[in-house]
Amino acid sequence: MNNLSNNNIIHIKNNELEYIQFKKLLEYNDLIRHAITLKPFDIGSNESFYNKAEEVKKDYKKLCDILEINNKDIYRPFQTHTDIVKCVNDEDPGIFTEEFKNVDALTTNRKNKILSVSIADCIDLIFFDPVKKVIANTHSGWQGTYKLISQKTVENMVDNYDCNPKDIICCIGPSIRKCHFEVDEDIKERFFEKFKHLYNINEIIGKGRIEQNKQKFNIDTVLINTTILKQMGLKEENIIDCGICTVCNSDKFHSYRVDREISGRNTGIITLV
Numbered sequence: 001m002n003n004l005s006n007n008n009i010i011h012i013k014n015n016e017l018e019y020i021q022f023k024k025l026l027e028y029n030d031l032i033r034h035a036i037t038l039k040p041f042d043i044g045s046n047e048s049f050y051n052k053a054e055e056v057k058k059d060y061k062k063l064c065d066i067l068e069i070n071n072k073d074i075y076r077p078f079q080t081h082t083d084i085v086k087c088v089n090d091e092d093p094g095i096f097t098e099e100f101k102n103v104d105a106l107t108t109n110r111k112n113k114i115l116s117v118s119i120a121d122c123i124d125l126i127f128f129d130p131v132k133k134v135i136a137n138t139h140s141g142w143q144g145t146y147k148l149i150s151q152k153t154v155e156n157m158v159d160n161y162d163c164n165p166k167d168i169i170c171c172i173g174p175s176i177r178k179c180h181f182e183v184d185e186d187i188k189e190r191f192f193e194k195f196k197h198l199y200n201i202n203e204i205i206g207k208g209r210i211e212q213n214k215q216k217f218n219i220d221t222v223l224i225n226t227t228i229l230k231q232m233g234l235k236e237e238n239i240i241d242c243g244i245c246t247v248c249n250s251d252k253f254h255s256y257r258v259d260r261e262i263s264g265r266n267t268g269i270i271t272l273v
Contacts, residue, residue, distance in 0.1 A: 109161050
């Protein structure tokens with residue numbers, strides 16, 4: 001398997017478990033731990049998790065042991081492509097607990113709370129404020145991007161933890177990219193109406209191929225999120241993209257667009273230590 005390391009990430013293989021880490025976040029390894037997993041690691045979709053719960057728990061433990069963190073306080077929401085961001089305080093940890101049903105982003109300033117989201121083409125946005133010592137983990141598919149969940153994550157960090165956007169780092173994980181996020185005109189029009197005020201809208205949305213006399217369009221959801229984050233006040237140098245397309249690299253990452261209903265899920269995790 002090719003090594004995916006580049007200027008922004010390192011690709012690690014450890015005891016049959018592979019993951020990437022962001023070099024910027026590794027500068028704060030005394031404060032946080034993080035990772036985004038590769039295949040064959042599979043934490044299961046919302047639907048398939050219950051058929052493999054014990055296996056998933058063992059995989060989480062394996063990953064946590066490698067990162068030298070305790071796996072008992074994992075918070076994994078039941079994601080349904082919402083724009084809901086919730087704080088993790090003293091709730092009971094667990095996978096799909098009632099408190100975090102229909103939630104797609106988590107924030108906390110508490111130590112040893114592992115924030116986990118599941119991904120298979122959707123964007124994992126990992127946030128860290130090293131000044132206020134606040135973290136967030138956000139699942140942003142095309143629907144979450146449309147609903148501005150990245151903006152709402154930053155607003156949550158500002159409102160609940162007094163974060164300054166200038167201090168916030170956001171790392172963008174592997175996801176479907178413009179090269180493969182192909183939509184019909186109805187979705188294109190929805191995105192155009194929502195984001196036509198952005199200065200780079202013509203770069204965000206472009207014409208694609210023609211199929212059965214119908215024009216297809218390609219949308220850059222990563223660029224939408226980076227543009228929104230800059231508008232929110234994040235510094236350009238603090239928005240770090242891994243640059244990896246999950247469809248182009250579906251041999252390495254789970255991809256719903258490639259595998260559909262049988263697709264597994266990778267996970268992105270972050271915790272304060």
